[in-house]
Amino acid sequence: MLPNLSTIRPVRKIRYIIFLKDVLILALTTFGGPQVHLAMFYDRFVRLRGYLTEAELMELNALCQVLPGPTSTQTITALGFKIGGPNLAYLTLLIWVLPAVSIMTAAGMGVYYLEQNYLSLRFARYIQPMAVGFLVVSGYRIGKMVIQSQISLTLAIMAAVAAYIFRSPVMTPIVIVVGGLTTALTYQKQERMTKEPLQVQWANFFLWLGVLLAAAGLGAVTQLLPVRLFENFYRNGSLVFGGGQVLTPMLYNEFVAFKHYLTREEFLSGLGLVQALPGPVFSFASYIGALSMRDAGMNGQFWGSFVSTAGIFLPGTFLIFFVYRFWAQLKRYRVVRASLDGINAASTGLTAAAAVALFEPMAPHWPSVVVVLLTMAALLYTRIPPFVLILAGLLAGVFL
Incomplete structure (x- = not known):
């Protein structure tokens, strides 16, 4: 029946x-x-x-x-x-990201409103060094997991030095590719697995690549800021291995150190706030997008947040749709598994370089150094949730 x-x-x-x-x-x-x-x-x-x-x-x-x-x-x-x-x-993607994205968009618009009305941002003065503490601990934890050999340690150090000296967004893909190729050469160390013929459906790969090339070409021709923002975040979203702690140095290099769309203080305030929110850390892109288009008014800020959010989340979505269908066959290739060690090690180095660059201006100011150290200690040796630490930092900034 x-x-x-x-x-x-x-x-x-x-x-x-x-x-x-x-x-x-x-x-x-x-x-x-x-x-x-x-x-x-x-x-x-x-x-x-x-x-x-x-x-x-x-x-x-x-x-x-x-x-x-x-x-x-x-x-x-x-x-x-x-x-x-x-x-x-x-x-699912829309519902999952919407709450954090909405809050971070409002935060970006709120920071700009305060600056326009000459209101002090000193209530966030403890959040900025706390954000550095979060970044250091994230880098330390991911490093403990991925650095398991002399090669991975060397790659992490070289990536950190290169990213620190050459503070350009161009360095990020170079460092990641070099790291992956280096450990791919050691594939003989990986366990041999029986292989099956790959059955690949290419539609989502070509969709991912097509959007990347179209955005880059359109941005170069039109020079429109919304298009360039979408391309910037789409490119970063296509290159970031390791989650939010690796995304942070990429965004800092591109939007603060290189393009100066945000000040260092604005960047750190947003980075601290996103640690206190539920949902994906990648919603930080919405905050950066809103502030990057501050000169275009409220509608422009909404538009900047929208294209930045779409840009950061779409690449991973297209790629998971593409790879999910044949992952069972792909993971059996030793060279694929071996390259991941170098990619993760290089990503750890990028995080370390960003932490040093962000900490440098704070070093002469002992209160900021103390806040960084206290944040690190709380994260490493207590079970206090990150959002509680951030809320405590905001309250301290308001009342002290």
């Missing part, structure tokens, strides 16, 4: 609505970065709903970790793709 399609479709829609409700709950409650996100994904999607098994979730997360882009965002988007295809995946 054939199933009744009129019954199946409403049941499926109800299931999709429940899933999207779960995504919204997580978007409003997942503080603490990818590690915490993964634990909450497990509690809700595996234990509570049974959308997938623990092994499937861990493998999906591992795939997203080795792709450029925001790991948590790609994981939850890929889960939407697994449950309901591309349409549900894009709805």
Whole structure:
């Protein structure tokens, strides 16, 4: 007997609505970065709903970790793709990023309003050194995980030195590619696995590449700031391996050190604030986009936030749709697994270089140094949630 399609479709829609409700709950409650996100994904999607098994979730997360882009965002988007295809995946992406993106857009507009009305930003003076402390600890933690050999340590140091000396966005892809190629040569150390013929569907790859080339070409021809912002963030989103802590130095080099769209103080204030929010750290792009178009008025700031948000999140989405279909075959190639060690080591070096560059101007001011050290100690030796630290810093800035 054939199933009744009129019954199946409403049941499926109800299931999709429940899933999207779960995504919204997580978007409003997942503080603490990818590690915490993964634990909450497990509690809700595996234990509570049974959308997938623990092994499937861990493998999906591992795939997203080795792709450029925001790991948590790609994981939850890929889960939407697994449950309901591309349409549900894009709805999942929208709901997951919307709360953090909205807050960071409002923060960017609020900072500009305060500056225009000659109001002091000193209430955020402790947030800026706290942001450096967050960056240092993130780099330290990721370094402990990925630096496992003399080669990876050397690559991390060389990447840090190169990024510190040559503060240009051009250095980021060079450092990452060199790191990946270096360890790819050591593929013999990887365990040999039986291979299966790759069955690749290229549509999403060509979509990713086509958008990248079209944005670069259109930006060069028109010189319109919204187009260039989209291209800048799309390029960064296509190159960032390792999550938000690696994205930070890339954005600092491009928008502060190189293009001067933001001041160092504005950048650090936004970086500190995004640590206190639930959802993806990549929502920091919305703040930068809004401030980058401050001269275009309120509508321009909304537009800047929109194109920056789209630019940072779309590459990872296109790539996870592309690779997810043949990842089981791809991961069996030793050269692919070997290259990831160098990419991760180089990303650690980029984070270290950004931390040093951001800390340098604070070094002569002992109160800022103390705040950096206290933040690091709290993150390393206590279980105080990051958002509580940031809120404490804001309150201290207001009352002291």
